[in-house]
Amino acid sequence: MVTKTAPPSTSSAGSAPQPGSIPATPAVQRFDLPPPAPGTSSSHPLVLQIEKTPDPDGLQIFTAITTCVLTALAGLIAWRQWRTSHDTLRFSLFQKRFEIYDATRIFIGDIVMSGNTSKEGTAKFLTATLGTRWLFNEKLASYMQELYDQAQLLEAKRLEIEDEDHDVERGKLRVQATNLVNYFxxxxKALNDRFKSHMPTIGA
Structure with missing residues (x-):
């Protein structure tokens, strides 16, 4: 007698697999996209494409800003160079003018202290003030000449006092010499005011 074995029953979709059995692989459904229409891009409409498109307005703005920044930077550098050169020239002028002022101050101070002039002091004064006309102006150069003339007059009065034998005349000469010393x-007292307006201020 032939025994018919019943075919193995398949488990329902929701039943758990039996121990030792290999679970069935679920079927994968494939969805094929339809081909692109003739004359259109090869990329499918559902595929997102990111393309860089030129922005002429943005490029012009960036170029303009860059040009402005570079121009401003170049102008700042040029201004700083001019300022440095300007201050250097003013400082050089200040030094040369101060040498004349200082020589004049020493010359006057020596006369006030001693009541007379000296050949050495007069020679130093003349040498130091030779450039007054070009470094200052004609007015101050004339003032330097006036100081020299008054100093020479004072020296002459001192020599006359030494040579004068008459007391009366000698007294008159002494008064004149004293007046000349008072002039100095x-x-x-007024020397600073005469030079102040001619001395350049550094950094101004």
Missing amino acids: VDQQ
Whole structure:
């Protein structure tokens, strides 16, 4: 007798697999996209494409800003160079003018202290003030000449006092010499005011 074995029953879709059995692989459904229409891009409409498109307005703005920044930077550098050169020239002028001022101050101070002039002091004064006309102006150059003339007059009065034998005349000469010394005292007080307006301020 032939025994018919019943075919193995398949488990329902929701039943758990039996121990030792290999689970069935679920079927994969494939969805094929339809081909692109003739004359269109090969990329499918559902595929996102990111393309870089030129932005002429943005490029012009960037170029303009860059040009402005570079121009401003170049202008700042040029201004700093001019400022440095300007201050250097003013400082050089200040030094040369101060040498004349200092020589004049020493010359007047020596006369006030001693009541007379000296050949050495007069020679130093003349040498130091030779450039007054070009470094200052004609007015101050004339003032330097006036100081020299008054100093020479004072020296002449001192020599006359030494040579004068008459007391009366000698007294008159001494008064004149004293007046000349007082002239230099007044110049000593006013010297700063005469030079102040001609001395350049550094960094101005």
